Amino acid sequence: MGKQKTSPLRIGLLFISPVLIGYVIFIVVPLIMTLYLSMTDYSIGANQTHFIGLSNFKDMLTGKDNFFWPSMKATGYYVLVSVPLGITVSFLIAVLLNRKIALRGFFRSVFYLPVVIPLASSCVIWMWMLQPDFGIINAALESVGVPGPRWLSSEDAVIPTFILFSLWISGGTIVIFLAGLQSIPSHLYEAIEIDGGNAWHRLRYITIPMSSSVIFFNLVMGFINALQTFVQPAIMTGGGSGGLGQMGGPNNSSLLIVAYIFQNGFRFSDMGMASAGAMILFLIAMVFTLLIFRFGKSWVYYEGDGRR
Numbered sequence: 610m611g612k613q614k615t616s617p618l619r620i621g622l623l624f625i626s627p628v629l630i631g632y633v634i635f636i637v638v639p640l641i642m643t644l645y646l647s648m649t650d651y652s653i654g655a656n657q658t659h660f661i662g663l664s665n666f667k668d669m670l671t672g673k674d675n676f677f678w679p680s681m682k683a684t685g686y687y688v689l690v691s692v693p694l695g696i697t698v699s700f701l702i703a704v705l706l707n708r709k710i711a712l713r714g715f716f717r718s719v720f721y722l723p724v725v726i727p728l729a730s731s732c733v734i735w736m737w738m739l740q741p742d743f744g745i746i747n748a749a750l751e752s753v754g755v756p757g758p759r760w761l762s763s764e765d766a767v768i769p770t771f772i773l774f775s776l777w778i779s780g781g782t783i784v785i786f787l788a789g790l791q792s793i794p795s796h797l798y799e800a801i802e803i804d805g806g807n808a809w810h811r812l813r814y815i816t817i818p819m820s821s822s823v824i825f826f827n828l829v830m831g832f833i834n835a836l837q838t839f840v841q842p843a844i845m846t847g848g849g850s851g852g853l854g855q856m857g858g859p860n861n862s863s864l865l866i867v868a869y870i871f872q873n874g875f876r877f878s879d880m881g882m883a884s885a886g887a888m889i890l891f892l893i894a895m896v897f898t899l900l901i902f903r904f905g906k907s908w909v910y911y912e913g914d915g916r917r
Contacts, residue, residue: 648663650664651880665882669885669889676869680864683768687771695782702786703786723777729840731778739760744760762859771842774845775835785823786823789823790816821908841865842858866886
């Protein structure tokens with residue numbers, strides 16, 4: 610009798626088994642544990658843990674927890690402004706850096722350099738620059754007669770400051786846009802020039818449509834990353850005498866959702882409430898990502914998908 614042939618499915622499962630095992634251990638199991646803990650009163654150091662159902666979610670959604678809705682408001686403000694603005698600015702910078710200009714390599718390095726610097730170090734540098742009394746930014750503004758705001762200590766200015774900081778560290782998004790722009794066939798630009806098109810026509814009818822898949826990718830990743838923002842409020846508005854436990858900034862105006870989860874878990878030792886906040890964050894990210902995928906079908910172009 611000849612040897613029994615191994616099916617291609619078994620061979621494929623064998624090769625991807627390390628990834629599947631890692632996915633189950635590091636993604637599925639923690640997700641299930643978080644879901645379970647969100648329905649308990651588990652606290653660090655407690656002797657007993659009781660199942661309390663949806664009480665943690667009820668306390669957050671009904672306002673019994675005084676910090677949940679302020680954190681959702683701050684997070685919504687930050688995400689809905691920083692993501693579209695970051696995509697637009699990064700795309701325009703990538704279009705400029707894709708042109709044949711002097712010192713193009715130097716400017717590409719300059720825009721990517723903030724990504725190389727550790728995020729915590731960047732936050733500390735910005736804290737020094739934005740000091741209202743001796744910071745270089747306010748000094749420059751006052752030199753031209755413009756009064757500098759209290760960037761990180763003002764309820765109205767702290768989230769816009771985070772948004773400006775997010776633009777400063779958008780070098781990774783710019784590089785992805787550059788890769789997409791360089792893959793656009795040059796004959797398309799030549800064809801539109803023959804037809805009498807100008808720079809606006811090239812951007813409107815070739816660059817943007819042919820980059821739509823890259824825009825879509827950066828939109829999804831930017832939304833997810835913005836939802837998970839933690840280092841900025843932890844260092845820039847939580848580095849005072851209160852330490853990480855006071856990362857809400859002035860009147861909790863900079864208390865983003867991940868900082869809220871961190872405070873519940875490690876300041877108040879309420880892992881049940883922290884797990885409930887993490888599940889809500891997961892659901893928000895999942896729902897909005899599905900919506901982006903759903904409506905992305907109408908404007909995202911993939912070469913070879915049969916659509917004109």
